Amino acid sequence: MYRRIILLATRNRSGISRIAEHSINITDQQETKRISVSTCPNRQRMLYNKGVCTPNKRPFSTSTAISKENEESSAPKTGVTEAKVKEKEPKKSGKENLLDLLSAMKIDVTTKKKFQALKSQKSKEQPRVHPESMESATSMFQKATTEQQAQKESLSPELVAAASAVASSMPLKKSQTESELLQQLRKHESDTEVHKKGETNNIGNIIADMKVGKHPNARSPNRPANQIRFDDDGRGYTHDRGVVNEFDAVRRRKSLFTGKRLNIFPSTTDTTETEPKEVSVPSLWDIELAGHIAAVIKHLPRNGFEEMIQWTKDGKLWQYPINNEAGLEEESDVPFHEHVFLDSHLEDFPKQGPVRHFMELVINGLSKNPYLTVKQKMEHIEWFREYFQQKEEVLKESEAY
Amino acid sequence: MAALMLSRVVKSGFEFLQTSFRTTSLAQRCTTGNVEQVRGYYVNWRMLRDVKRRQMAFEYANDRLRMNAIRKNTILPKELQEIADKEIAAFPRDSCPVRIRNRCVMTSRPRGVKRRWRLSRIVFRHLADHNQMSGIQRAMW
Numbered sequence: 220m221y222r223r224i225i226l227l228a229t230r231n232r233s234g235i236s237r238i239a240e241h242s243i244n245i246t247d248q249q250e251t252k253r254i255s256v257s258t259c260p261n262r263q264r265m266l267y268n269k270g271v272c273t274p275n276k277r278p279f280s281t282s283t284a285i286s287k288e289n290e291e292s293s294a295p296k297t298g299v300t301e302a303k304v305k306e307k308e309p310k311k312s313g314k315e316n317l318l319d320l321l322s323a324m325k326i327d328v329t330t331k332k333k334f335q336a337l338k339s340q341k342s343k344e345q346p347r348v349h350p351e352s353m354e355s356a357t358s359m360f361q362k363a364t365t366e367q368q369a370q371k372e373s374l375s376p377e378l379v380a381a382a383s384a385v386a387s388s389m390p391l392k393k394s395q396t397e398s399e400l401l402q403q404l405r406k407h408e409s410d411t412e413v414h415k416k417g418e419t420n421n422i423g424n425i426i427a428d429m430k431v432g433k434h435p436n437a438r439s440p441n442r443p444a445n446q447i448r449f450d451d452d453g454r455g456y457t458h459d460r461g462v463v464n465e466f467d468a469v470r471r472r473k474s475l476f477t478g479k480r481l482n483i484f485p486s487t488t489d490t491t492e493t494e495p496k497e498v499s500v501p502s503l504w505d506i507e508l509a510g511h512i513a514a515v516i517k518h519l520p521r522n523g524f525e526e527m528i529q530w531t532k533d534g535k536l537w538q539y540p541i542n543n544e545a546g547l548e549e550e551s552d553v554p555f556h557e558h559v560f561l562d563s564h565l566e567d568f569p570k571q572g573p574v575r576h577f578m579e580l581v582i583n584g585l586s587k588n589p590y591l592t593v594k595q596k597m598e599h600i601e602w603f604r605e606y607f608q609q610k611e612e613v614l615k616e617s618e619a620y
Numbered sequence: 621m622a623a624l625m626l627s628r629v630v631k632s633g634f635e636f637l638q639t640s641f642r643t644t645s646l647a648q649r650c651t652t653g654n655v656e657q658v659r660g661y662y663v664n665w666r667m668l669r670d671v672k673r674r675q676m677a678f679e680y681a682n683d684r685l686r687m688n689a690i691r692k693n694t695i696l697p698k699e700l701q702e703i704a705d706k707e708i709a710a711f712p713r714d715s716c717p718v719r720i721r722n723r724c725v726m727t728s729r730p731r732g733v734k735r736r737w738r739l740s741r742i743v744f745r746h747l748a749d750h751n752q753m754s755g756i757q758r759a760m761w
Contacts, residue, residue: 573697574696576695577690577695577696602683606690613699616699617697617699
């Protein structure tokens with residue numbers, strides 16, 4: 220409790236980096252909500268848990284690592300507070316609970332050391348449930364890949380520095396929070412990579428443990444190849460033989476490019492590419508000629524399948540299986556913090572006043588929007604900047620700028 | 621190299637033609653490869669006007685969104701909001717999405733159009749009876 224009062228009271232905006240501030244804000248929200256939970260008796264706790272709304276779903280999940288850590292710390296604490304609050308009546312309104320909370324806070328200050336001793340004891344007894352250790356289907360497959368790959372995946376140094384800044388601003392167990400944060404970030408990176416690759420590794424992980432059964436060449440005939448074969452009925456051919464056997468040797472090769480070179484064709488000589496000729500705007504005659512040539516070369520679709528293929532190439536038909544991010548391949552390379560942390564673009568706007576308030580709301584909304592590209596978000600902000608600069612006089616008259 | 625240039629030129633050329641004349645790309649080619657331009661057309665002028673309204677609404681969508689964000693606001697001063705009101709009224713009339721009507725794609729019928737298929741009820745029924753609609757069956761229960 221005492222440590223929470225400190226956090227709530229001293230929110231120093233300038234001292235902490237932006238990312239740390241965000242995460243602190245998140246944890247404050249979580250913590251204030253949990254305060255209301257911890258002081259009410261057992262029966263009421265169920266109702267309060269349902270009533271408490273879930274925190275805003277941010278695209279990055281580092282908050283969950285911190286919040287879970289705090290949750291476990293509050294669990295042993297409830298025992299302490301409940302013992303004190305035993306004499307209160309079971310049914311109360313929220314306001315009365317808050318008053319109880321306030322009164323209970325004073326009591327807890329004196330037992331801070333006792334509580335910490337309790338907590339350290341409990342943490343030693345129960346093994347901590349890390350969010351990473353909870354096995355889900357995808358995490359199991361990813362573990363198989365990550366164990367094979369190098370441990371240190373590439374995280375940008377900025378992210379690492381930000382994580383260490385956040386961890387150092389947390390009051391307790393800095394090294395552990397930092398390692399947890401970094402683990403979360405790495406997991407996030409691996410998630411995005413897996414998604415980018417189109418989850419081609421998953422099957423590999425599934426069958427990694429299976430033994431590869433090389434079935435012996437079932438088609439090899441019982442007799443060796445150079446013996447003469449007799450056809451039984453005098454038909455002139457044997458029934459068993461298929462064309463398959465002759466290509467057996469070819470098929471046994473694993474790939475196309477094994478085997479000795481025959482040196483029949485000369486290897487390609489490097490032709491220096493001539494620089495692209497600068498063509499001025501093509502005239503209509505050129506366009507018409509080009510269209511004519513293209514029409515001659517292009518084959519008309521012979522059936523419905525070819526027609527659909529042509530339409531897919533044109534972009535008129537979707538690509539199956541449906542990819543939700545069909546036009547947005549480049550967008551997946553953009554790191555998440557450029558989508559979410561848009562505060563840095565607000566530098567040209569005034570610091571105080573309704574304009575700033577408005578722009579902060581705009582940025583809040585944009586950061587939660589997963590459907591826009593970063594470029595589109597920037598365009599929105601640019602437009603507002605220009606608009607407010609044009610309307611400066613009007614705003615100054617109404618003392619809003 | 622030349623083929624790349626060619627394809628780019630062809631693409632840009634055809635786009636240029638299409639955007640300037642607002643035709644559907646129904647250019648047909650006979651077997652010899654000579655392009656016989658069949659004049660593609662929408663079903664009627666009302667359909668064409670609806671198409672123009674859709675294109676214009678797409679162009680002005682972002683601007684309208686931002687202007688409305690300024691107008692529907694309790695934070696910004698009212699003088700600014702009044703000016704924004706006047707500005708948005710000055711946009712072309714066809715730029716507002718409210719004027720778009722979901723017409724039937726085949727017959728341009730403005731009423732009785734099912735949204736999922738973009739077809740009027742008559743065309744839908746016609747195609748369904750001739751087994752042209754995948755997954756559609758006459759209801760009987």
